[in-house]
Amino acid sequence: MPVTRxxxxxxxxxDATHDRIPPGQYVTExxxxxxxxxxxxxxxxxxxxxxxxxxxxxxxxSWEQFEALQQTERxxxxxxxxxxxxxxxxxxxxxxxxxxxxxxxxxxxxQFVMAHCDGGYTTNLPVADLLxxxxxxxxxxxxxxxxxxxxxxxxxLVPHLYFWKSAKWVxxxxxxxxxxxxxxxSMGYHIHGDPWREQRYTGDA
Amino acid sequence: MGIPGASSVIPAMPEAxxxxxxxxxxxxxxxxxEAPSVKTLAFSLPQxxxxxxxxxxxxxxxTDDGYQAERSYSIASPSxxxxxxxxxxxxxxxxxVSPFLTEQLSLGDTIELRGPVGGYFTWSADxxxxxxxxxxxxxxxxxxxxxxxxxxxxxxxxxxLLYSSRNFEEIVFRSExxxxxxxxxxLSVAHTLTRGAPANWNGETRRVDPEMLAKYxxxxxxxxxxxxxxxxxxxETVADRLVALGHPETVIKTxxxxxxxxxx
Numbered sequence: 001m002p003v004t005r006x007x008x009x010x011x012x013x014x015d016a017t018h019d020r021i022p023p024g025q026y027v028t029e030x031x032x033x034x035x036x037x038x039x040x041x042x043x044x045x046x047x048x049x050x051x052x053x054x055x056x057x058x059x060x061x062s063w064e065q066f067e068a069l070q071q072t073e074r075x076x077x078x079x080x081x082x083x084x085x086x087x088x089x090x091x092x093x094x095x096x097x098x099x100x101x102x103x104x105x106x107x108x109x110x111q112f113v114m115a116h117c118d119g120g121y122t123t124n125l126p127v128a129d130l131l132x133x134x135x136x137x138x139x140x141x142x143x144x145x146x147x148x149x150x151x152x153x154x155x156x157l158v159p160h161l162y163f164w165k166s167a168k169w170v171x172x173x174x175x176x177x178x179x180x181x182x183x184x185x186s187m188g189y190h191i192h193g194d195p196w197r198e199q200r201y202t203g204d205a
Numbered sequence: 206m207g208i209p210g211a212s213s214v215i216p217a218m219p220e221a222x223x224x225x226x227x228x229x230x231x232x233x234x235x236x237x238x239e240a241p242s243v244k245t246l247a248f249s250l251p252q253x254x255x256x257x258x259x260x261x262x263x264x265x266x267x268t269d270d271g272y273q274a275e276r277s278y279s280i281a282s283p284s285x286x287x288x289x290x291x292x293x294x295x296x297x298x299x300x301x302v303s304p305f306l307t308e309q310l311s312l313g314d315t316i317e318l319r320g321p322v323g324g325y326f327t328w329s330a331d332x333x334x335x336x337x338x339x340x341x342x343x344x345x346x347x348x349x350x351x352x353x354x355x356x357x358x359x360x361x362x363x364x365x366l367l368y369s370s371r372n373f374e375e376i377v378f379r380s381e382x383x384x385x386x387x388x389x390x391x392l393s394v395a396h397t398l399t400r401g402a403p404a405n406w407n408g409e410t411r412r413v414d415p416e417m418l419a420k421y422x423x424x425x426x427x428x429x430x431x432x433x434x435x436x437x438x439x440x441e442t443v444a445d446r447l448v449a450l451g452h453p454e455t456v457i458k459t460x461x462x463x464x465x466x467x468x469x
Contacts, residue, residue: 001267002230004317009272009273032437033441035461037458038445038448038459083275149437
């Protein structure tokens, strides 16, 4: 690797946290806001979450119904492709496993999902990255409802992938047959987005 | 039971050039002072596939014992294929990378660079819609790339810049913007200063508010494309107000930088 003459860097102090920082990332205490357009402001009484396959609606929950589902709390590190990593973020919501159970789906109908959001944002994910308690539809951050700027009322949380996959203002999970690029994935960002393999952009290994 | 949730409304966008894969070694070939803590760095590259105004590049810095830091910077230079890319960097006092870039990196030094990156917050001169640019602080950088691109284009749509700075000295690209306006090619620039103005100042002197947007922004009826770049709170406020003024969300494109941007 080519050394940058004179660059010393500011390494994280605690060695204990070093192995929690993926390559090219730095740790922040803040919670930056990154959105391609205006913030969406959907009221919970107008909100619903749906599972669909093609034109077929598989299941749908109103806000009340969703809040009555099995709730899971999760504390996890998150990694944004713009280079920041934030430790120990606390979320509450419904795991995708519990959603499928509630929908009466013993197995996922296809191997890929396109998440659709208010405002038109989309992101694609392999089902394998959503199951096994790896992902949830989260409604609470730090024990309070997720602020709208961070994706409330509900945000997909897939923390082992770059955070653009954790789509804000999520409304529908569409099961699809083939892995099709979503919003950022069609504009130069990696189709999968594993921070530990530094899959930032199209063409990264 | 209908299928709820927003339909896909991703708008048409300029075709982004294919990004170069992987890192190349860029050479610093010029440094320009833009404002007290803001410098432009020009890098020459072995190759460049070209970029669109609004895109950014990644830099990777490596210490002699292998520690690496990466950061993204908006491209300031106009769209094109010339293998010379300029970024404009604000020095953040306690930052890890920006003090090094603005104070230590010297002409002839090399640094790893990859890009261009990003295909949404982009503008090209074949877009005939009125161009509305709203900048807060160093958020001017990608918008300056758009204005420079426009200035070199054969057909230039009407364009307006509303630019909020803390004070007169911190206005980045001030004289260049003045120069773009005097060509009278359909560009107008309005400045506002939020923390005090010189005695002879004839621009605005407050934060961007609905009245200011009504005065300087294209009305929604003219179907402008709006680009907003600045600190998170600034962008949130302005984007919400443009929505309230009737602009469709698909033509309000935003880039926010938060307190974290200050680590750069």
